[in-house]
Amino acid sequence: MKKLIKKYYEKLKQHVIDVLKIKKSPHSIAMGFAVGTFLEIIPLPGITFLVGLLIVFIFKKINKISMLLAFLFWNILLTGPLYILAFQIGNMLFEPGNVVFFHYQFLDIAYNFARRVVVGAAIIGFFVAVISYFGMFYIIKWYQKKYPPVEDEFSIVD
Secondary structure, eight states, X not given: OHHHHHHHHXXXXXXXXXXXXXXXXXXXXXXXXXXXXXXXXXXXXXXXXXXHHHHHHHOTTSOHHHHHXXXXXXXXXXXXXXXXXXXXXXXXXXXXXXXXOOSSHHHHHHHHHHHHHHHHHHHHHHHHHHHHHHHHHHHHHHHHHHSOOOOOTTOOOO
């Protein structure tokens, strides 16, 4: 298990270094990471990735590589505990009891649970995305000042 964690850490570290070397503005890179963070925290598997693809095609200035890094960073190991908090936040917003009734009780339970988790996760995702934007922005600004990007044929471009 320790070996797996170390391998994951090294891979993530290399991806972060690759993102820091991108020759784009700190705003573009940080925005890509913030959008990826928001989308990854919302618990809609598969759909969030498709929405992310749609966003990068519509908004050309959002950095695709940093958004994918956010997807990698906020995987299920980190988002699992956030879903418990998301449910608690959603539970505070919705009154207890069934609001929508389906013919099958399972659908009642799934609907009422899912809406609480999704709304709570959207609220958490918004705040975490804002924090991650500013964090990444200043890290990238510092890194690009310390190590100015150089043009070469092997550089990562967006």
